[in-house]
Amino acid sequence: MKLATIGVGNAGTKILDRMLEFEEETGRNLCRHALAINTARTDLAKPDYIPENRRVLIGDTHQESKGHGVGGDVDVGADVAQTDIEEIRRAFDDVEIHDVDALLVSAGLGGGTGSGAGPVVIDELQKMYDEPVYGLGVLPGEYEGGRPALNAARSLQSFVTKVDNFIAFDNDAWRARDQTIEEGYDEMNQELATRIVTLLAAGEQDETDIAENAMDSSDIMRTLDTGGVSSIGYAASALDGQEGLLNKFRNGENVEGDASDAAKIKGLVRRAVNSRLTLPCEVSSADRALIVLSGPPEHFARKGVESARQWLEQEADTVEVLAGDDPRQNATQLAAVVLLSNVTDTPRIDEIQDQAVDAQNKIQAQEEVRDEEIAELITDDDDELDPVV
Numbered sequence: 001m002k003l004a005t006i007g008v009g010n011a012g013t014k015i016l017d018r019m020l021e022f023e024e025e026t027g028r029n030l031c032r033h034a035l036a037i038n039t040a041r042t043d044l045a046k047p048d049y050i051p052e053n054r055r056v057l058i059g060d061t062h063q064e065s066k067g068h069g070v071g072g073d074v075d076v077g078a079d080v081a082q083t084d085i086e087e088i089r090r091a092f093d094d095v096e097i098h099d100v101d102a103l104l105v106s107a108g109l110g111g112g113t114g115s116g117a118g119p120v121v122i123d124e125l126q127k128m129y130d131e132p133v134y135g136l137g138v139l140p141g142e143y144e145g146g147r148p149a150l151n152a153a154r155s156l157q158s159f160v161t162k163v164d165n166f167i168a169f170d171n172d173a174w175r176a177r178d179q180t181i182e183e184g185y186d187e188m189n190q191e192l193a194t195r196i197v198t199l200l201a202a203g204e205q206d207e208t209d210i211a212e213n214a215m216d217s218s219d220i221m222r223t224l225d226t227g228g229v230s231s232i233g234y235a236a237s238a239l240d241g242q243e244g245l246l247n248k249f250r251n252g253e254n255v256e257g258d259a260s261d262a263a264k265i266k267g268l269v270r271r272a273v274n275s276r277l278t279l280p281c282e283v284s285s286a287d288r289a290l291i292v293l294s295g296p297p298e299h300f301a302r303k304g305v306e307s308a309r310q311w312l313e314q315e316a317d318t319v320e321v322l323a324g325d326d327p328r329q330n331a332t333q334l335a336a337v338v339l340l341s342n343v344t345d346t347p348r349i350d351e352i353q354d355q356a357v358d359a360q361n362k363i364q365a366q367e368e369v370r371d372e373e374i375a376e377l378i379t380d381d382d383d384e385l386d387p388v389v
């Protein structure tokens, strides 16, 4: 697939930057256009791979942002993006849409910029282009408290209704207890970039001499066409030198594959599904699923892919499971990536919604106390004023 990618806010930008890094390291060419949009000038200076002229600062003249972020306020994030919508539109003018199959907007849903400006950007993209717009969103961890959960609950609803599919990443599920938050984020961003790029870059090669069973971009788009929230599973297995040497003599694709290759592939796909998913979910709640097998084509075994596909059909309880290869001649590992599209049984999303309701109730209670205190102050003032009158 060929993508135009837009990172909104700090997390969205960092994830996009890691996607570009993974692409460069593995010789992929998924992101034909990359754009970062943020309200914080300092964060916009940090990416290593997003070109400097593709970074847009919004809200620098906004009273509440002034180029320093929006401090976790979703409404300010949305307002800033609305106010600077012309600037955002101008940045999209450079996107040669005939070059891309779809657009992808990445954002953290717990802050103010990603969750507030993200949906405004998506609205604009949907107005400007006929191509599908996908969301890639990070759910805040429970440890972050009520405010990010409230932001996420609000913006998740906007994202899911506005995008053609929302691929979720759950910070809670991926947080390692022995790391600082920043160290943890670096690793999580790499893990997420590996999954999303391996999945979406499949089918980017147009050459006619690629393997017969090669994944096609339209299969990926068809799987994402369900709308809703999706999750990705991934597993990889290093190819040792010995095996690589033997396979050199097989001359091209391993069409039937031997039994051990087939078993290995099925095992890899099972591991991908049973591994930590980007969003933990009940696999059988998926509407559609897709398997991409990525690596040197001589390691592909048609029988293995087919039996993995049949296994996933049963596991996901759907007949809509597509599978295809992503030949990468120089890859040093064999990777399986599984897309579970429109999953509905997602405990973390339920928790975020509960956490958001609690946070909302707390805010309301605090406001009521404050109103009562103000009313009392006014009454006291009136009492004191009485004698003067």
Ligand SMILES: Nc1nc2c(ncn2[C@@H]2O[C@H](COP(=O)(O)OP(=O)(O)OP(=O)(O)O)[C@@H](O)[C@H]2O)c(=O)[nH]1
Binding pocket: 008, 009, 010, 011, 012, 014, 015, 039, 040, 068, 069, 070, 071, 072, 073, 107, 108, 109, 110, 111, 112, 113, 114, 115, 138, 139, 140, 141, 144, 148, 171, 185, 186, 188, 189
């Ligand atoms: N996975 C991951 N999550 C992150 C990262 N940075 C931040 N987050 C998450 O994203 C949420 C939003 O944080 P930011 O992206 O910094 O916020 P923002 O959208 O720029 O908004 P403001 O800071 O309010 O202007 C946080 O609550 C975290 O849950 C990151 O590098 N990786």
